[in-house]
Amino acid sequence: MIPLHELLIFxxxxxxxxxxxxxxxxxxxxxxxxxxxxxxxxxxxxxxCGFLFHILLVSFGLTAVLFTVPYAYTVLKxxxxxxxxxxxxxxxxxxxKSVFEARRELPPDGPGKLFTMGLFTNMLNPKVAVFYLSFFPQFIKPEYGNLLAQSLFLGFTQLSISFISNGCIVLMASRVTAWFSHNPRWIRVQKWFMASVLSGLALKLALDKGK
Structure with a gap:
C-alpha cells in the first residue's frame, strides 16, 4: 500500500x-x-477515456521495465x-498562455465527434504519456506491494482528480475566463504558483533515494 504522505504528493x-x-x-x-x-x-x-488508454498501456509497460531493465528507475527519475x-x-x-485564457473559436459539432476528438486529443497527447512514464516510478516501490496494482491505483487516482477538476473548470469556464480577463494580474500569479509547485516536485524527485 502506498503511504499516505506519498499519495498526497502524487x-x-x-x-x-x-x-x-x-x-x-x-x-x-x-x-x-x-x-x-x-x-x-x-x-x-x-x-x-484517453487517460484510461494511457493508464493501461503504461501500467503494464512500467511493470515489465522496472522488473527487467537495470537502472530503469534512475533513468525514468x-x-x-x-x-x-x-x-x-x-x-x-x-x-x-494560462489555461484560463483559452479563447479559440471552434465550429459546433455533434456528441459523437466531440467525444472522439476529446479521445484522440488525449491519446495523441505526449504530455500524458511522458507524465506517466517519468512520474509513476517515483511512487511505485516493491515494498508497497504488487507493482502493477500500484501503477493502476495511481493511474485511476490521477484519472479521478483530472476528471473532477476538469469537470469543475468546464462547468465554470465562461465565468472563470471572464474573471481572469478582468483581472490579468492573477494570470501571472497562477503561472508563478504553478511553476513553483512544479519546481518543488522536481526537487523532491531529485532528492529521492529511490528503491
Missing part, C-alpha cells in the same frame, strides 16, 4: 498537471465556451525531474 502533482496548459484542457474549455457546458462535458468524457522543470519554464516563459 495527488498534488496530478492536480498541478490538470491546470498546466495543454491540448486537453484548452480543447475542453474552448468547447465549453463556444458550444456550451454539455459539449465541454462530452469532450471531457472522451479525454477521460531523471526524465521526470527534467520534464517537471521544463513544465515550470513553460508556465512562466514570455508569451506563455
Amino acid at each position: 495527488m498534488l502533482a496530478a492536480f498541478v498537471m490538470v491546470i498546466t496548459p495543454g491540448p486537453n484542457m484548452i480543447y475542453c474549455i474552448s468547447r465549453s465556451i463556444t458550444q456550451g457546458r454539455k459539449a465541454g462535458l462530452i469532450s471531457l468524457l472522451g479525454v477521460a 531523471s526524465a521526470g525531474v527534467i520534464y517537471l522543470l521544463y513544465l515550470a519554464w513553460e508556465a512562466v516563459k514570455p508569451g506563455s
